[in-house]
Every structure is written in C-alpha cells, then in structure tokens.
Amino acid sequence: MSQTLSGDNVTDSIFTWTFTANSGDSWGGTLVDDSTRYVVNSILSTAFGRYTIVAAAPQDTDLSPFGLDEGRITVSWYRDSSGVFLVTRNGEGVTAGTAGLGSETDAAWNGVAWDSFGSGGADQANPVDLPDSFFTWTFTADTGDVIQGTLLDDASNWNAGDTLRTGFGTYRIDTETPYGRDLGNAGVEGTITILSYTDFHADIQFTLETGASGPAGYGGFGSEWDRAWTGSAWVPVGQGGALQADRQPDRVFNWRFTASNGDYYEGTFIGHSTAFAVGDTIDTANGRYLIQQESPYAGPISTQGLVWVFRYYDASVNEMLRTYQFNVAGTASGTRGLGSEYDYAWDGDEWDDFGVGGIHRASVERNNLFGWTFTANSGDRYSGWLIASDEAYAAGDTVPGAQGSYLINSEGAWGGSAGAGTIYTTSYVDAGSGRSFDTYWWSVAGGQPSGRGGFGSESDYIWNGSEWDDFGVGGIHQANYTINTLHAFSFTGTNGSRYTGWLVEDSTRYAVGNTIATSQGSYRITWEGDWGGTQGRGTIWTDSYFDASSGRSFGTYTWTVGGGRPSGLGGFGTEYDYIWNGSEWDDFGVGGVHQARYTINTLHAFTFTATSGDRYTGWLVEDSTRYAVGDTIATSQGSYRITYEGDWGGAAGRGSIWTDSYFDAGTGRTFATYSWGTLGAQPSGRGGFGTEYDYIWDGDEWDDFGVGGLHQANVTVNTLFGYTFTANSGDRYTGWLIQDDTRYAVGDTIATSQGSYRITYEGAWGGAAGKNSIWTTSYFDAASNRTFDTYWWSMAGGQPSGSGGFGSEYDYVWNNGAWDDFGVGGVHQVKVEMRVMIGWIFRAASGDAYTGLLLEDADTYAPGDTITRPNGTYTIQSETATTRTDHPLGTIWTAAYYDAGTTQWLNNTWYYGVYNGLPSGRGGVGSEYDFVWNGVRWDDFGMAGAHQVDVVRSPGGEVFG
Known part of the structure; x- marks a missing residue:
C-alpha cells in the first residue's frame, strides 16, 4: 500500500x-512527511490492521535538502502477540520504505532465522519455541531471611548473576543448566520450586510442607508459595518475600562487645536459643561479641532482634560512659540483632556515636592548649591561643591559608571548661607602622574568645588611634594604623545660611x-591641626548656625546644650543638629538637606x-501666619474655630496643643480634662490640630476624646450585676460584674463554647472599680458535688479575677494540695483529684x-491493668482511696523482693524497711530504685527490672505465686 507524496516546498x-x-x-x-498530512491520533486502516500516529515533531522547514524525503519510513521495534519483543534487522536508523505508511519492509529474529514483516500487515513474523534452561536461585529478604529454589524458563530470559528486585527483597540467579531445546510438554516454563527457607534471627532452616520436592508455582518469580x-x-x-515466616523468640541474651582498641559496650538483645548460647563469640572486623548470659523469654515475634546497650567503656581514659537510647530515650539501639546496634555515649561535651560491630567507637576527647602566630602576606601578624584535640597539631606545624599561614609555637595541657575550637587573639603587629597593639577581646573584654571554630573563625579588633579596626578570619581582615587630624570647616547653603564646625579625619x-x-x-576647610583626642575618624561637630533671612546667629544643640557632643560619626553629610528658633528646636545639617528657619x-x-x-x-501654639481669629478648620467629625490670638513667650514649641474642657451634649454636662485639670496644664498633643488626645472622668473610667473628633467621650452609668456561669460539664461558678446599665438585664444569658453566663441580679454601683471589673466568689464541682471558696475573693480579700468583663475572669480553688485554675468562660474548669494508693507487683522475665x-x-490505673516493659510486666493488684497529700502523685514505694533463683522473699528493703517508708521513686512505675540485703551486700533493683537482685545465700524454700 503506498501513499501519495506532497510537494517539496511544504514544511515537514x-x-x-x-x-x-x-x-x-x-x-x-x-x-x-508534510506537517499537514497527519495529526496526533490519526488512524489509517488496512486489511490486516491499522496505523496510529502517536506523536508529531514539527521541523519548521522542508527536510529534503538534508536527505530526509517525504515518505521515508523506519521501523524501531516488533512485538509478538505473545508479549515477546523481537530484534529487528534494520533498526531505527535504516530506511525501511520510501512511500510512507504501508511501504515498510523489515525482518525480525524469531529465534532461528530472520522472518520478514511489514507492508501494512500483509507480512508478519512468527517466533519459534526458544530453548529452555534449568536455573537455581536465591532470594534474600530485606529482613535477612533467605529462600533457595529452582526455576524452569526460556534460556534467553536469565543469565547467572542476574537479579530481580521486589518490594521485600532480591532474587539472584545462581546457576544455569541449558537444555539446548524447548522441553515442550516435558516441562512447563515458569515452574518454580522452593528447596529451603532459612530464618535470619533464629539461624535455622524451617521444614517445608512440600518437602522441597514439588512445584511451588508455575508463573516464575513471584508465583512461588x-x-x-x-x-x-x-x-x-x-x-517475592511478601510471605515470610518467623520463629517465636525464646531468649534474652546479655552480651559484651570488645573492640580491638580495648573499648567495650554491653547490653541485651531478644533472640533464639537456636542461634546463640552462652560463651558464643561473633567476630567482626573491629572486635568481638561475647554471649555472657541468657534467660527465658516469651514475648511477641515483633520484638525479635531488638538490641539495648546499657553502657560504654572508653579504655583510653578508663571511664564508663552512659548511653543515650537506653538511659535517656528509653528505646532500643537496634532491631536486627547484634551488629545492628547504633547508639551514642556522652563523652563529656557531646553525644559521640558508636556501634555496628565496632565500626563506630566513642571517645572522651582530651584537648591541649596551643600557642600560635598568624603571619599575613602583607607582613602583619597576630598571635593567640587555640584549644584543640591533642592529636590535631604539634609545635612547629604550619597551617597555610589564602592570606598567610598559622605557625604552632607551643603545646601544653588544657584543663579549662572551654571546648575544642575555642580560639583567642592576644596581640597584633602592624607591619606598616611597626607598632604592636592589644586586642579587644583579650585586653578590654577580659580574655574572651574571638572564635569558636578553630583557625579561620577568629574575629577581633585593635584600637588604631581613631576607631576599633577589625582583623582575623585567616587574614581576610587586617587592621590599618593611620594618623588623624582635626579640621575646621564652614558649610554654606544655596540660600545663604551657613554653619561651622570641626571634623576628625585622615591627615x-x-x-x-x-x-x-x-x-x-x-x-570649605578653613583650618587643620594635630588631633590627640579619643574620638575616631569621621567624628563631626557643629558649633554655630547663621540664618540668612533674619541675619541672626545661633548656638547649636549638641555644642551648647549637649556640652560639645558630636553631631555625626561618618564625616561630611552625617552631621545632624538643631537650633532654638524661638519656639522649637529646628533641625539642620546632612550637607544642607535640612536648614533651620527662624519664625515667630x-x-x-x-x-x-x-x-x-x-x-x-x-x-x-502656631506660626503667627498660620491662623487668624474666626478661621474654621473642618474635619470629617466636626470643625475647629479660632476664638483668640495673642503673643506667646513660653517654652512650648509650635504645634503644642492643650485641651482644657469637654461638653457632653447627651447629658448637658461639662468636664475638666485629664491633661489640663489633673496633670496641671500639660499639652495633649505636639503636632497641632488633629494630634490632641485627652480624657475626661465619665463616672467610672477615663474616657478618651480628641484627634479632630475621631474620639468622643460617652458618659454612662455603671451598675452591679450578679451572675452564675454554668459549664456544659455541670460545674458552675458565681460572682459579680460591673457593666454599663444598658448592657444586661436580670435573666439574660450569654453563651460561650463551654457553657453560659446568666444574670441573676442588678443594682446600683458606687464603688471605685470601673466597667468590666469581674469577681468570682464560689465554685461548684459537679463530679464531687463539692463547693469551694475562690482564691481572689476569699484569700486575697475580694480582689477582682478579671478586668475585661465576661471571659476575662481567671481564678483558683484549693484542690487536694494545689491551686486549680478555672474561668475564661469555662475554658478552664476545676478537676477534683481522687487520690488512691495502688498496690502493684512487677514480674521480671527472669x-x-x-x-x-x-x-x-x-x-490512671484500675486493678488488673498491666504495664509491659522490656524486662517484665507491672500488674495493678489493688486500689484504695486515700487523703494523703504529703507526697505528689507518682510517688512509689518498694516493699519486698522475690528472688526466683532461691525462691526467697526479701522483705526488708532499704528505703521502705530500713528508712521507715521512704519512697524509692517520684515518677510512677519505672522510676523506682531500691536495695535489699542479698546475704553479702545491699544489692540494687528496680527501674522496670533494669536492675535485679542476685541472692547468694541458701534458698529459703518459699514458693512465689
């Protein structure tokens, strides 16, 4: 089948x-082909099938000049209906036809020969049966379990060493035995058997139900069962590892790992008697594990492989270190048995990691004190001290950098508290001037470090005669000593005004x-002379100002009032000062950006x-030209009217505003203001009209007004309301509230998310407390049916419990030895604790x-409750109400110890027996720690079985039940 080709001048x-x-x-x-010929998803049917356009890549040009004529077709792949991809002879780079769809001809390898195909499906390839092979394989699960078996499949599917990953582990082809032919009916391809199953944790092979003799599946890898x-x-x-078997763990093993450097660490792990026995050793590249003790265990399968590490011994300093996971976090250090442990030991300044069969080891670091000198490429140098590991440097070592190098001058022992990396800089030599300088952190700040990260982290300063000049960071910063001089100057503005002063600057x-x-x-610089003062370069003073419009000269604020203080620290353009223009301090400076103006x-x-x-x-007080009598100034809330104008000789400046009386139209009453009447004629604003802000006493509070009428006073009458708050839980509390007489009435309810307030009384109020003051007088607890006095009413003498009305009350009641809070609309409610004394027993796995x-x-607990810990289980045996408040909740006593090895009860514990009932812990179960006499010494026990007694005297014969 051929296609009609288009002209060559169309883009392809x-x-x-x-x-x-x-x-x-x-x-x-x-x-x-032409870009207009097809679009994506175009379909062209033939008698044997159909073509589909699945993608198009426009080229924006005609491709013929590049040897790619319209109609050129290639074949990239061939897939048989069985799902097998066959190799094509030509491949994607060779032309298979020149007349478009239907002109392609190629051949595919069918396993024996090249079989032709193409021409719109008129010719199709057919694969022959491929020869089979017998494979052996191993599946290693991520858990460590191992399955081995055999597989019958096409020889072309696998080679020895091939792997296949699943979500649970990896298959690996171990061996291949080729048959050289297709077995046909003699063997079904995909037949798979399981020959063995080895459990990682138990270290044994399990018996298989098939006896390792029959097929376990017929679909190849993943079908075995x-x-x-x-x-x-x-x-x-x-x-494929989705199904795995595990043996019930039956032992808790105590072990020790001894590293090749003499360090060791100890702990326990949950495992199997089939895998380990007392005395067993397991060697690693970095040391050896020794199984020291075993005890029975009957916990769940999920606990197998859990490893705890109790302590770490650092041989270099002969010191035992506590571990993080067991002693701090209370968790296991590993989950896959010995070799999976990974933990931390406190080495004195940080948690240092160790574990994984000695790959990681903790070490208590010993630091030394090193004296050093840094010499910069410029010739400058500075010296100091560095605290670092004793192995980090030696006297004579050099540490190069981009700007110079450090030389280690000395090394000595360090016993201080500062840690490794702490660095001090004690002196600086400037090569240009030949002068030596003390440093800021060492000499001025009293021996403080200039860095915490070793060489390159130091950053310090020297006084170079005018300022603190920085240096350090491996010579990136270097100080520079210069000589400063004093310059007199005059600045003349474009308007004719001018000011004079002084400047310290580089000579x-x-x-x-x-x-x-x-x-x-x-x-303009008018004078230059020597400078011996302490002020640094860039310090500038302004001592006089001349106003051209009035012809008057003024002293400046910083020079005259401030006693010669600088008006800037960054040279010309940073000066900023004031003159008194007759009514206010008027600013000038910044190179004439600000200029003063004298007004009346x-x-x-x-x-x-x-x-x-x-x-x-x-x-x-305002500029005489600003307003006149009769002027009105409107705002959004009303208007100002000027009623008088006269001379002003006071000290207050322009914009100062006073408010002396307020008239309330609603009541027809006139009030004195706070700023004028109470404070004694103080201004209520500084920025003219619209900045005034003042108060009047409206009968119960200071009510604000001003800002051009944005704030207006409102004279109201306060009343006293009685209320009851009833919570959703049934609890309730009562009290009093002062509020506007229009706000509430008797019988009103005010709902919250936790309950509602109800107004029970309303009456006149003549006290000093203001609106929204709230008191809480009593509290009723529904659960215990008890009523309590409140703290603020009964203990503090009738003090309010809030000042923001309903929802602001916050108070306390005395509840079994503690003040329990309530209020905020029921957000806080009292819970009356019911203290009980609980009898318990801890049964250890041993x-x-x-x-x-x-x-x-x-x-918290009920009789029969159990609390499981790694070394045993607590059982709650009894519960009795108590009124004891001499100890906090969580206080625990240990009364007697049962030793299984001798079947004896030891009834005289150290704290409870010898010390007449002292507690052995304060944090509930697991915090107890006590001692009993084991026949030789006081032996410790407790902390959920982490410590257990070993009795060395003769058995007593008592049977534990």
Missing part, C-alpha cells in the same frame, strides 16, 4: 507511528582651602464642635519479682 514533521495487526502482533517507528514449620505453626512463605584626606560640594551647598509663634484659643453636638476647647505501693490519681 517527523511522525511517530504504531501498527497493530488483527493477529495481535504490533510494530512501530518514524515517518517523514509454600508453608514452613516454625516450631509452633505452618506459616505461608514465598511470593591625607583634606587640606585648608578644599571645598566639597553637595546638592544644597558646599563645605503666637497663642491661639480654639473650640472644636463635633457633628454629635459635643465640643471641647483649648489652646494652640522470674524475679518485687512489690510495692504507688500514689496516683484514681483515673
């Missing part, structure tokens, strides 16, 4: 196509007669009348046991 595309035959075979490749006998049950195994920077221009004028101020009386009818009066008492809340 490279199309990707597939052909699907009616037989189920398929093949595909690429086609060069058998059952393994674990010693207690037949458990399914196979299917090479300016000379007499120099001018320095700015956008607003220019500086007057005093204006005003009245502000609000749109509501309220009004207030007062006084304003068979030992001990008993005692626990003071706890009644809700």
